[in-house]
Amino acid sequence: MILIVGLGNGVTNKIEDTFEEMGSNVITAAAYMQTSSKHIEYDGLEELVAQDDNITKFSPYVITNVNVRVERKERTITVIGVSSSYLSIRNREIEYGRNIEYIDEKREQRVCLIGNHTIKKLFGEKTPIEEVVGKNVRINGTLFKVIGVLNELSTSSFSTEDDLFLIPYTVAQKEFAQKYITTFYFSYLDKESAKTATDVIDKYYYQVFKDADDYIIVDAQSIMDSMNETIDTIKMVLIAIAGISLLVGGIGIMNIMLVSVTERTREIGIRKAIGADKRDVLMQFIIEAITTSGLGGVLGILLGIFLTNTVSKAFEIRGDVGIAAILIASGISTFIGIIFGYLPANKAANLHPIDALRYE
Amino acid sequence: MIELKDIYKIYQTGDTTVHALDGISLHIDDGEFVAIVGQSGSGKSTCMNIIGCLDIPTSGKYILDGVDVSMLSDDELSYIRKNKIGFIFQQYNLIQKLNVINNVELPLIYKRISKSKRLEKAREALKRVGLENMEHRYPQQLSGGQQQRVSIARALAGKPSVILADEPTGALDSKTGIDVLQLIKELNDEGNTIVLVTHDNSIAMQAKRVVRLQDGKIIEDTVIKES
Ligand SMILES: Nc1ncnc2c1ncn2[C@@H]1O[C@H](COP(=O)(O)OP(=O)(O)OP(=O)(O)O)[C@@H](O)[C@H]1O
Ligand SMILES: [Mg+2]
Numbered sequence: 001m002i003l004i005v006g007l008g009n010g011v012t013n014k015i016e017d018t019f020e021e022m023g024s025n026v027i028t029a030a031a032y033m034q035t036s037s038k039h040i041e042y043d044g045l046e047e048l049v050a051q052d053d054n055i056t057k058f059s060p061y062v063i064t065n066v067n068v069r070v071e072r073k074e075r076t077i078t079v080i081g082v083s084s085s086y087l088s089i090r091n092r093e094i095e096y097g098r099n100i101e102y103i104d105e106k107r108e109q110r111v112c113l114i115g116n117h118t119i120k121k122l123f124g125e126k127t128p129i130e131e132v133v134g135k136n137v138r139i140n141g142t143l144f145k146v147i148g149v150l151n152e153l154s155t156s157s158f159s160t161e162d163d164l165f166l167i168p169y170t171v172a173q174k175e176f177a178q179k180y181i182t183t184f185y186f187s188y189l190d191k192e193s194a195k196t197a198t199d200v201i202d203k204y205y206y207q208v209f210k211d212a213d214d215y216i217i218v219d220a221q222s223i224m225d226s227m228n229e230t231i232d233t234i235k236m237v238l239i240a241i242a243g244i245s246l247l248v249g250g251i252g253i254m255n256i257m258l259v260s261v262t263e264r265t266r267e268i269g270i271r272k273a274i275g276a277d278k279r280d281v282l283m284q285f286i287i288e289a290i291t292t293s294g295l296g297g298v299l300g301i302l303l304g305i306f307l308t309n310t311v312s313k314a315f316e317i318r319g320d321v322g323i324a325a326i327l328i329a330s331g332i333s334t335f336i337g338i339i340f341g342y343l344p345a346n347k348a349a350n351l352h353p354i355d356a357l358r359y360e
Numbered sequence: 361m362i363e364l365k366d367i368y369k370i371y372q373t374g375d376t377t378v379h380a381l382d383g384i385s386l387h388i389d390d391g392e393f394v395a396i397v398g399q400s401g402s403g404k405s406t407c408m409n410i411i412g413c414l415d416i417p418t419s420g421k422y423i424l425d426g427v428d429v430s431m432l433s434d435d436e437l438s439y440i441r442k443n444k445i446g447f448i449f450q451q452y453n454l455i456q457k458l459n460v461i462n463n464v465e466l467p468l469i470y471k472r473i474s475k476s477k478r479l480e481k482a483r484e485a486l487k488r489v490g491l492e493n494m495e496h497r498y499p500q501q502l503s504g505g506q507q508q509r510v511s512i513a514r515a516l517a518g519k520p521s522v523i524l525a526d527e528p529t530g531a532l533d534s535k536t537g538i539d540v541l542q543l544i545k546e547l548n549d550e551g552n553t554i555v556l557v558t559h560d561n562s563i564a565m566q567a568k569r570v571v572r573l574q575d576g577k578i579i580e581d582t583v584i585k586e587s
């Protein structure tokens with residue numbers, strides 16, 4: 001139960017994180033086939049963004065994986081051509097150095113921003129980021145000057161957002177021979193403007209392509225909403241399963257208590273013979289029921305927390321057990337313990353001592 | 361003072377009725393040592409269980425120290441048992457999962473006596489039966505005679521006025537049986553009322569009065585020694 005709720009929250013957190021990583025207010029537009037008659041122009045989009053208040057910024061996104069060399073070290077690394085707006089669209093920052101600027105785009109300067117983990121890969125584990133700025137790297141055979149280091153998003157070695165180079169999109173187009181820009185990122189004002197912004201971009205693309213199948217426009221917010229909905233349903237199902245297993249567990253406790261009453265009828269007889277009254281016998285059994293179920297509950301909670309943490313670590317999700325889940329689960333398990341402990345205990349306490357004593 | 365007046369205990373199993381007790385009237389004064397004898401099935405245990413408030417008669421009156429016990433509720437009977445009566449059973453009836461001292465202090469727990477007092481009284485009772493250095497043993501780790509002495513200590517611990525023993529030596533060899541009987545005699549010398557059930561005449565002769573049952577009726581009531 002604890003595990004299920006914890007992991008459910010974890011998956012939600014993970015998704016939120018992922019989208020936050022992507023930049024929460026982001027629309028992505030990608031065109032599949034561009035020809036000289038049907039294609040998106042940077043200048044056209046610039047005009048569109050300037051006219052519409054819902055869309056705040058945009059950036060091309062020209063992505064390739066190429067060989068990058070520093071001295072004798074060579075690696076295949078993701079290189080993305082972007083504009084100066086890209087970092088703010090993606091909620092990224094420069095940790096040291098400077099951003100790509102308008103002038104770099106216009107003059108097609110061979111400059112680059114480097115990801116935190118890329119430094120480790122190419123320059124060595126302990127290289128201070130300050131030393132990297134100003135160095136030259138050979139991307140796809142061409143020399144680029146490092147002008148800035150990106151902030152680190154995640155310490156995880158899988159983080160793709162920390163292992164890349166960003167270069168001016170104009171340079172990327174030239175270097176990688178891309179006549180047309182396939183993908184653009186847009187940022188919009190706030191959650192409310194997401195829908196309008198998407199529509200505006202969609203309209204623009206439709207004007208260009210005259211066919212909705214030639215391009216795709218994705219709004220992060222709407223994906224996130226529908227994902228959350230799905231997760232909520234999954235969580236409900238899981239909670240239902242946990243509830244059923246709690247009930248089954250409760251019946252288990254009741255059976256254990258019933259068996260222990262039967263097994264211990266003689267003991268109850270002895271206790272009553274030497275002066276125990278109904279309350280004494282009841283108390284003994286209820287305390288046992290509480291310790292059985294309570295101990296089970298505590299163990300369950302600890303195990304749940306432990307598993308949540310382990311699974312969370314393994315899958316890099318932020319598992320979050322939550323006090324409510326603990327309270328509900330332990331409340332239910334103790335409640336079941338008391339109820340199902342009480343009934344058989346009451347039966348035991350009502351036995352006539354002589355009948356209990358004769359019991360074989 | 362124990363007073364049974366025309367007590368019947370009738371068991372109905374299927375279409376056979378058994379008169380386990382068939383009109384018993386018996387008067388036992390404080391400080392007496394009574395042996396109840398008779399053949400198997402004559403009603404000895406039934407009689408003793410009624411005296412010990414473990415069982416209630418089908419009809420008749422039982423007055424214990426002036427109180428009509430036949431009218432009392434289950435909890436009131438528990439109250440009588442813990443304050444007035446100590447049981448010694450043929451099969452010892454110790455609680456196996458409790459050690460010796462915990463078994464002995466059990467009646468004191470039900471009398472709501474504080475932990476320190478309880479231990480003191482339980483140790484005193486164990487000393488009385490000569491088992492003072494066995495308090496942390498468990499019943500399975502003791503011989504039959506030792507277990508019976510623990511059960512005697514348990515019966516003593518609450519300082520009851522009446523001690524009821526149903527075949528206390530039945531499961532013991534004759535030598536150990538004599539020891540246990542000696543202990544019971546000493547308790548009587550200290551002023552306890554003793555009711556002892558046995559089918560062994562030689563044991564019965566150690567008591568001061570012998571009541572003989574047959575088919576649920578008293579057929580003999582003899583005083584052997586004056587109290
Ligand atoms: N719970 C019961 N249900 C039916 N009959 C019973 C029950 N208890 C006792 N009896 C019957 O009552 C009669 C007296 O039984 P009781 O146990 O008092 O005999 P006893 O003198 O103690 O015998 P023993 O020496 O064998 O212990 C017996 O015939 C017995 O079968
Ligand atoms: Mg008997």
